[in-house]
Amino acid sequence: MALMESTMVPLGSACPDFTLPGVDGRLWSLHDFHTPALLVVVMCNHCPYVQSIDDRLNALAKAYAGRCSVVGINSNDAVAYPDDSFEAMRGRAKAKSYVFPYLWDEEQSVARALGAACTPDFFLYDPHRRLSYRGRLDDNWKDAAHVTRQDLKEAIDGVLSGREPLETQYPSMGCSIKWRSR
Numbered sequence: 099m100a101l102m103e104s105t106m107v108p109l110g111s112a113c114p115d116f117t118l119p120g121v122d123g124r125l126w127s128l129h130d131f132h133t134p135a136l137l138v139v140v141m142c143n144h145c146p147y148v149q150s151i152d153d154r155l156n157a158l159a160k161a162y163a164g165r166c167s168v169v170g171i172n173s174n175d176a177v178a179y180p181d182d183s184f185e186a187m188r189g190r191a192k193a194k195s196y197v198f199p200y201l202w203d204e205e206q207s208v209a210r211a212l213g214a215a216c217t218p219d220f221f222l223y224d225p226h227r228r229l230s231y232r233g234r235l236d237d238n239w240k241d242a243a244h245v246t247r248q249d250l251k252e253a254i255d256g257v258l259s260g261r262e263p264l265e266t267q268y269p270s271m272g273c274s275i276k277w278r279s280r
Contacts, residue, residue, distance in 0.1 A: 102216035104232055104269035113138065113227040114211035118171065118201040121188040126169065126199050128227070135166035135230075135257040136223040137250075140214040140275065142174045143190045144181035147272030148218050151235050152194055154242055155218070158235075158251065159198045166222075166254050168198040173209035174217070174276040182276070209275055216272040220250055224257050231257075233267040 113136065117127040139155060141148045159168035174182040184202045191200045203209055212221055222231035231253035236245045253264050 101271060102274040103271045104219050104234075105213050105215045106267070106269055107213040107221070107229060107232050109229050109232075109263050111213075111229040113221070113223045113229070114208060116171075116201075116203075116208045116211075118203055118208065119184070120199045120201050121184070121191045122199065126201055131167040131169065133165055133167045134225045135162070135254055136227065137166055137168045137254070138212065138221040138223070139168065139170045140173060140209055140212065140217055140219040140221075141170045142172045142179075142182045142217045142273070142276075143186050144174075144179060145217040145273035147216075147239055150240055151218060151242075152196075154235060156194060156197055158254075159196075162254060163197070165258055170196065170198055170200040171203050171208055172200065173203040173206045173214065175206075175278040176204070177278070179276050206275075206278060214275060216270060216274060218272050219270050219275075222250065222253050222257060230263045231267060232270075234270045237268075239271065 115128050117125055120126050172187055176183040224230045235250045237247040238244045
C-alpha cells in the first residue's frame, strides 16, 4: 500500500465526460446527473482508507439526495488487484448498501482525465460541472468519532448556497491508484 495525496487539480476545471458500466447493470454518463452539485469519488474495494470512510460516504450521499449526486468510480487494475474486479465491486456495493452508482473505469481513462491519484479522491462539481472542491472528506479518515471538521460537507453546502469555493482545501490521502502497465 503506497500512501498518496490528491494532486489538487485546479479549481474551475471541467468535469470530464464519461460513460461507464455500473454494478447495477446499466451504463452511466455524466449527463445522467442533474442535481446542482455532483460529487465524483475515485474509490475501490481493497483500500483501507476507502473502507474506513465508505459508511460516511454512503451517509453523505443519503443526506444530500436530490441536491448532490454522488458517484463512485473504481479505476484500479483488477488483474493485479482481483479484490477490485467488477464482480467484487458488485459484492461490495451490495454488502455496504451503497445508495450511489458504483462504476467501473476499466480503461482508467476517467481517473486520468480527473487527475486522480489516490483512493479515495474526491471531486466536487458545481451546477456548471466546474470543479469547486478537491480534497479530503474530513479531518480524520481513520475514526469517525474523532472528526472535528467535515471539509467535504462544508464544500457541498457552499456549492448549494452559491458561495465561492473554500479558500483552504486539504488533499485527500489514501492508497495509490493501481495503474495498469501500458
